[in-house]
Amino acid sequence: MARSSRKLWAEHLAGKGRAAAAIDPKALLKKVPYSGRILGVDPSLRGMGLAVVEFEPNRPHRLLDSLTLKLKPKVSFVDCLGEIHKAVAAMAEKWNPRHLSCEETIYVNNFKTAQIMGAARGAALSAAAIRGLPVFEYAPLRVKQAVVGFGRASKEQVARTMAQMMQLPEPLPYDESDAAALALCHAFTWIPD
Secondary structure (H helix, E strand, C coil), X not given: CCCCHHHHHHHHHCCXXXXXXXXXXXXXXXXXXXXXEEEEEECCCCEEEXXXXXXXXXXXXXXXXXXXXXXXXXXXXXXXXXXXXXXXXXXHHXXXXXXXXXXXXXXXXXXXXXXXXXXXXXXXXXXXXHHCCCEEEECHHHHXXXXXXXXXXXXXXXXXXHHHHCCCCCCCCHHHHHHXXXXXHHHHHCCCC
């Protein structure tokens, strides 16, 4: 049976938890800046955000493309999944990103919501898998911490930060700014093998 997070934390504090992997501080100083395009995906069944951001050393990050895939309630669940797959595949085909950055599955109390979110993520990730596009997943708190500096930042704060970082005239819609934030989080935190 799985142990609760409280028990795991208590064991960690008592020195009985798993040892953290050793990190070589010199290796962190030699981190090579990310170079290339990243497709950020903010998964949702009826309002999925997509953004392609380009990163080049010593140049500002550039938003190449973004969209919110809005699907009306009259579109069936299965048809939504097909549209999500097609949108991600089309964006990947158009921009040829090096990596795809997607939001991790988040905890929700409602089982049906969890199923819907999982299916939407699966449709998006299947498009990446078919292309052989490497997928990296990040928790929402980690994304906000990486790009805003505060893990509990609001969607408005994320949108304004993205607009400032990419020198946009105005903030993107929330789903698109979340997708761009996922791309930036990956570029900021990714460590090559």
